[in-house]
Amino acid sequence: MNIAINASNLSKHFGNIVAVDNINFSVHRGECFGLLGPNGAGKSSTIRMITCSSPLTSGQLIVHGLNVNNEQRSIKSHIGIVPQNDNLDPDLPVKQNLEVYARYYGLNKQLIRRRVEEQLEIFELSDRANSPIHSLSGGMRRRLLIARALLHNPSILILDEPTVGLDPQARHIVWQQLRQLTKNGVTQVLTTHYMDEAEQLCDRIIVINHGKILAKAKPQELIQQYVGNNVLEIQNFSNGIELLKRSLDFTIEYEIFGDKTNIYASDDNLLTISAKIKISNKSNLRKANLEDVFLRLTGRRLVE
Amino acid sequence: MNLILSRPNISISSLYVWQRHRDVFFKIWKTESLGIGLEPWIVILAMGFGLGQFVTLDSGEKYVQFLAPGLMAMFPMFAAIFECGWGAFMRISMHGTYEAILNTPASIEDITTGDILWGTTRATLNATYILIVLLILNHWTDAVNSPYAIGIVFVAILQGFLFSSIAIAFAALARAMSHFGYLFNIIVMPMFWLSGGFFPINELPEWAQNIAWFLPLIHSVELNRALLNGNLTLNMIGDFFWLAIVAIAFYAIALVLMRRRLIV
Incomplete structure (x- = not known):
């Protein structure tokens, strides 16, 4: 199974508005795949269909070998999602945010404890384990969101604008951690409109606008092809x-x-x-x- | 439309959602419990003993005796409605908590059900606590007169589920915090005053009595009253079934409205 995600003739309409217009793409296992496009291009709609939170209007979408139309629970247990908006649980401190979240995946207590410790360690948040969420900096919150998405060891990680609003230093820390994930074989799909981010991280990208794919290639190939x-x-x-x-x-x-x-x-x-x-x-x-x-x-x- | 009418998709995840609320409650209960803990004492003292001095009832019972079953219906109702109304609205619209949980294997129905079960839990704890307070004060209040009073816990579960479902259905419809004024002023307050918990409603005009019997709260008050007095009657079956029917109906409505709200 070398294909992590496969979209064929995928469309999403909201009333008369066509957000995603009959697109085809596939994401290979282990690669970092970028979805680029201006605001309103259809990136988030595509992501929302992949994460089973928005039903398809037409077409077919296979994630981790499963159809998004009828195997949502199963798909959601294999993917990790880093949302565009910070939706950490404001009622719980850092560590408990992770523990409670891991429980939604049905992990047992021992495993939860181990995975939470590991993730806090990897994302350098161990010393903030008992801090309330509102006391964290933007970069820390972002790292915590990524840590949270990885608790259940997903094979595909979906990142919607992973470094939006971060200062350059925090961005570099996040990038470094994402590159490490690529080394560990985690498939990543990310949307961004920071072009340097896409160049830094993505093995292949698609550029979408008005719901259509305009180009699909490796970053260097795209630069050669369209600019020189x-x-x-x-x-x-x-x-x-x-x-x-x-x-x-x-x-x-x-x-x-x-x-x-x-x-x-x-x-x-x-x-x-x-x-x-x-x-x-x-x-x-x-x-x-x-x-x-x-x-x-x-x-x-x-x-x- | 198909999505709205499809079979509810409920799993163990609703328990995990309930556990999340429980964990948050354990986090905050120390700061919240003083207020919640004092409330029934104050109300029983102020209303039961203070106001009670000026009230003579046809039945000859003390006003605090008359008031007790109502308190054990009204306060749990408020607990459920706050938890699943305002609470759920903030989790949907402001904190993104629902969105985050939906990214895990949990379904919309799991989240809705978990929230309702938590509202039920809060209502039940609330009713149980008031029962304990009344038992402590029983020497002065004579409110608890039968071991059947323990049945109030089950009434609280049933009505907790019911009011949680109503509140969450409303939270799914609300687009702003201020919309909760409608829930409160059009549904909760009339039900509160027409529940027969503060004053007997048989003196009210007939149309008002007809409305009152249609509303669910009066039936929990009646059940509580019968249980406190050990005065079990066949009417209780009617009260029970009406509560159960309304509870199931609003649970179904809550699931549909939540799907409609969260699926885009």
């Missing part, structure tokens, strides 16, 4: 672009984001252009990243 090696970023250049195009003997692709213009071309051509740009325009030749892919694919229109 490098990008030339120029400030306040939107009026100069026509002039520049006429002066070149090759064609270029570009996009204008407010006061910033991004030019995409081969490395040699970018150097040629770079030489033509006035210093006052503040140009910057930099490595292409996943964010460029994302912006090219999903458009720069603000999505709410």
Whole structure:
């Protein structure tokens, strides 16, 4: 069984709104799979269908070899979920949050005690075992949420925006722990709109927008395919672009984001252009990243 | 629609949900119990002995004797309604507790049932405690006159389940905390005053009496009254069945409304 999750012709409608539009993808065992897209793209709806909390409108979804339509209890016992919103139990301190949660999986007392100690240790929360939840920092809460999702040793971990709202240091700690999980063979599915996060963690990603899959590949492949090696970023250049195009003997692709213009071309051509740009325009030749892919694919229109 | 009408999916997980509430209760009972513990003493002293001085009943009994069965119906009702009304609403809408539990093998029905069982537990503890207080004060109150009084615990279980189900059905409908004003003012308070717990309702206009008999609380008061006095009658069967029917109906309604609320 090399496929952890398989979605075929998966759709989710809310009344007339199509949140997920007939998508197909599969997640391999042991990989970290990223779902990227702007707000309202259909990421969370897809996640909610995988976690059995939202029924499918149509299509088929198999998780851990089981159909989400009729084996929900079984599926939920094999997956761990790190939600986007902090839903730790505010009425219980750290350790008891984990103990009570582990009990929902029907684990016996001894095993619960052992797993809770282990998770507190791994996520560096042992010294906060008796603290009330409201006294924890954002990073600690996030770690506790991940620890909680792993209590029953799930084979698939689902993370919905795992580092949203965290400071850079806390993000790096979370990333490090997620990479460790990948080493331990835990399949991960994560949604994010931090492109550096996707580049850091994901083996493969899909980019979705308006409920449809726009691209599906490894992060580096996507960058190569949609952007190339490098990008030339120029400030306040939107009026100069026509002039520049006429002066070149090759064609270029570009996009204008407010006061910033991004030019995409081969490395040699970018150097040629770079030489033509006035210093006052503040140009910057930099490595292409996943964010460029994302912006090219999903458009720069603000999505709410 | 199919989802709403499908067969309820209940398992051992409802016990785990109940255990969660119990654990939270053990965490907070020290701070809460002083208030809860004092309440019946104050009410029995103030209403029973204070107000009681000015009240003469046709039956010739002391007012505190008349009041006792009502207290053991009304306070447990409040306990159940607070726990499964406000409490459940916060767990659904504000703390995400339900969402978190739903990510485990527990189903919506398990969570609803666990909550109702906990509300039932709180109501039962409450009624039992008032019974103990009355026994302690029995030398002055003469409220407990029969060993059948122990049956009040079972009445409390039945009505605890009933009022918990009503409250949780309402929590599933409520979209804001302020909506609980409707539950309180349109359902709970009229039932409270028409329960025959504070004053006999046979002096009320006939339409009011008809409404009162339709409401469940009066039937727990009647059952408690019969049990305290050891005065068992066939009417009790009717009281029991009415409570049971309403309880089952609202449990079913609660399950449906919770599914409707939580499945998107």
